[in-house]
Amino acid sequence: MKTLRGVGVSAGVAVGPAHVIFPGHIKVTRTRIPPGEIEAEVERLSRAIREVSGEIRALQEKLPENLGEVRAILEAQRFLVEDPSLFSEASGIIRQGFNAEWALLKVLRRYEKIFSELPDEYFRERFRDLEGIVEMIVASLRGDSRLSAPERAVIVARDLSPADTVNLKPENTLAFVTEAGSRTSHTAIVARSLGIPAVVAAKGVLEEVSPGDLVAVDGTTGEIFVNPAEEVIREFEDRSRRFRKLKARLHQVAHLPAVTRDGRRIALRANLDLPEEIPYAREYGAEGIGLLRTEYLYVSRRELPPEDLLYETYRRVVEAMAPHPVTIRTLDLGGDKFASVLDLPEEINPALGLRAIRLCLREESLFRTQLRAILRASAHGRVKIMFPMISGVTEFLRARNLVERIKQELAAEGLSFDPEVPVGAMIEVPSAVAVADLLAREADFFSIGTNDLIQYTLAIDRGNQEVAELYEPLHPAVLRFIRTTVEAAHRAGIPVAMCGEMAGELLYVPVLVGMGLDELSMNPQSLPEVKLFIRELSFERCREVTNRLLLLTCQDEVREALAEAFGKLLSRFTRSLWFE
Numbered sequence: 001m002k003t004l005r006g007v008g009v010s011a012g013v014a015v016g017p018a019h020v021i022f023p024g025h026i027k028v029t030r031t032r033i034p035p036g037e038i039e040a041e042v043e044r045l046s047r048a049i050r051e052v053s054g055e056i057r058a059l060q061e062k063l064p065e066n067l068g069e070v071r072a073i074l075e076a077q078r079f080l081v082e083d084p085s086l087f088s089e090a091s092g093i094i095r096q097g098f099n100a101e102w103a104l105l106k107v108l109r110r111y112e113k114i115f116s117e118l119p120d121e122y123f124r125e126r127f128r129d130l131e132g133i134v135e136m137i138v139a140s141l142r143g144d145s146r147l148s149a150p151e152r153a154v155i156v157a158r159d160l161s162p163a164d165t166v167n168l169k170p171e172n173t174l175a176f177v178t179e180a181g182s183r184t185s186h187t188a189i190v191a192r193s194l195g196i197p198a199v200v201a202a203k204g205v206l207e208e209v210s211p212g213d214l215v216a217v218d219g220t221t222g223e224i225f226v227n228p229a230e231e232v233i234r235e236f237e238d239r240s241r242r243f244r245k246l247k248a249r250l251h252q253v254a255h256l257p258a259v260t261r262d263g264r265r266i267a268l269r270a271n272l273d274l275p276e277e278i279p280y281a282r283e284y285g286a287e288g289i290g291l292l293r294t295e296y297l298y299v300s301r302r303e304l305p306p307e308d309l310l311y312e313t314y315r316r317v318v319e320a321m322a323p324h325p326v327t328i329r330t331l332d333l334g335g336d337k338f339a340s341v342l343d344l345p346e347e348i349n350p351a352l353g354l355r356a357i358r359l360c361l362r363e364e365s366l367f368r369t370q371l372r373a374i375l376r377a378s379a380h381g382r383v384k385i386m387f388p389m390i391s392g393v394t395e396f397l398r399a400r401n402l403v404e405r406i407k408q409e410l411a412a413e414g415l416s417f418d419p420e421v422p423v424g425a426m427i428e429v430p431s432a433v434a435v436a437d438l439l440a441r442e443a444d445f446f447s448i449g450t451n452d453l454i455q456y457t458l459a460i461d462r463g464n465q466e467v468a469e470l471y472e473p474l475h476p477a478v479l480r481f482i483r484t485t486v487e488a489a490h491r492a493g494i495p496v497a498m499c500g501e502m503a504g505e506l507l508y509v510p511v512l513v514g515m516g517l518d519e520l521s522m523n524p525q526s527l528p529e530v531k532l533f534i535r536e537l538s539f540e541r542c543r544e545v546t547n548r549l550l551l552l553t554c555q556d557e558v559r560e561a562l563a564e565a566f567g568k569l570l571s572r573f574t575r576s577l578w579f580e
Contacts, residue, residue, distance in 0.1 A: 045091060060075065430481065
């Protein structure tokens with residue numbers, strides 16, 4: 001028996017024979033094309049692109065109505081296939097005298113270099129989408145048949161495109177295991193939508209698993225057992241039974257309020273990367289969107305997205321989440337995030353450079369287009385505008401004043417919008433905490449972004465393996481900064497939310513409740529567990545413990561005291577979820 005581990009991205013367990021379907025990277029041969037045959041080769045590429053586009057459209061049409069999320073992902077894939085720049089770049093290489101397969105690979109490798117240098121996982125994952133599309137076109141050029149659905153098997157692959165994932169038929173697929181991918185990859189999203197257990201980023205799985213091997217997969221823990229022992233198979237049968245009960249229970253409570261035993265009500269909202277994740281957020285009981293990231297609309301485009309495209313996208317999200325609010329974070333590009341449409345200079349230390357609100361205030365036309373689209377979308381539901389990486393009052397007022405000027409423009413043009421749309425500041429750098437009392441006079445709400453706040457407070461680069469272990473949410477400085485921000489907001493009479501990863505971790509929830517956070521926003525799958533846990537807590541007890549934690553001198557003491565105060569409850573709570 002061999003044991004592997006990846007990242008569990010779609011909950012559930014399965015045991016079945018492995019079906020290995022893709023052995024590795026795209027492999028093509030470079031062939032010289034005689035001058036007289038070049039245009040025919042270009043037409044061959046064009047025909048293959050049309051075939052793949054038609055294939056994706058056919059998959060969309062046969063999807064059930066309740067899988068709108070998957071249909072939207074396939075629509076995005078079709079958009080990539082039909083993107084004229086892909087054909088233009090590849091046909092340009094063909095006209096230099098090379099075959100279509102080689103031309104596509106050259107284009108793909110150019111993009112791979114660009115994307116591989118991005119530290120942000122979400123943006124790196126978008127390369128996988130393009131790679132999947134190129135694989136499909138190359139297969140079409142070769143006349144290869146698409147993937148067929150094996151009978152009741154665990155699919156093991158390097159990666160799967162959304163079209164391949166759908167094409168494999170859920171009724172025949174016990175689980176997915178891939179070497180590539182992440183929680184935000186489209187394969188993960190499609191797997192969750194189809195209710196198929198999935199583990200991604202399982203390094204070495206293609207070396208360890210052979211076709212026909214018996215494989216046990218846990219999409220919650222990320223565990224993979226190859227040719228498992230009898231006791232492991234029995235354990236997985238038990239896990240499967242417990243998972244079915246847990247899923248039924250979580251769905252029962254998904255739409256209950258998150259209220260402590262002594263009556264403290266906390267709003268739980270979802271962080272979203274893609275509009276396609278909305279059904280998932282609603283299913284898990286999100287009371288709105290606490291953080292809608294908007295960068296994906298700008299990534300790897302050759303032109304800036306027009307106002308109407310942005311408006312339609314935001315409107316779709318706002319209407320889908322009504323009557324709940326949607327907090328739209330304005331562009332957080334620059335630094336470690338990339339947009340091919342912007343000619344950004346290379347920086348020695350991009351995390352401290354021209355990014356987020358700084359970039360938007362520098363590139364005002366870019367910012368204006370987005371703000372106009374957000375304001376127009378506010379006519380269709382409850383919208384909140386949030387500026388990232390605010391470092392002081394002057395910066396916030398410059399952005400807010402621009403919002404007011406755009407309102408006047410829209411009114412003069414006769415376009416509808418919410419004149420009272422709340423405008424808030426994302427608190428994620430120490431200077432914003434230091435002037436939180438001053439910012440609170442100008443902002444309508446705060447949202448604490450703990451990922452960056454911890455990084456900047458402790459001077460820790462999360463992507464640097466040499467210091468990543470020093471990244472500590474329970475560091476006394478971080479806790480004091482959170483408390484300072486909450487107190488400043490409440491003194492000014494404005495709500496304060498948290499949209500960083502801390503909000504979705506059960507260990508930290510008693511501290512955040514005790515701090516007085518009004519709203520927690522997290523990845524959708526964490527919502528039911530956090531909601532159930534809050535319903536087990538007492539606000540007064542959380543506040544009392546948190547006050548004591550704030551007097552401690554180091555993170556080890558904080559962690560120990562937190563475990564002493566809530567460890568038994570947390571252990572009992574998690575056991576009650578997973579065990580009878």
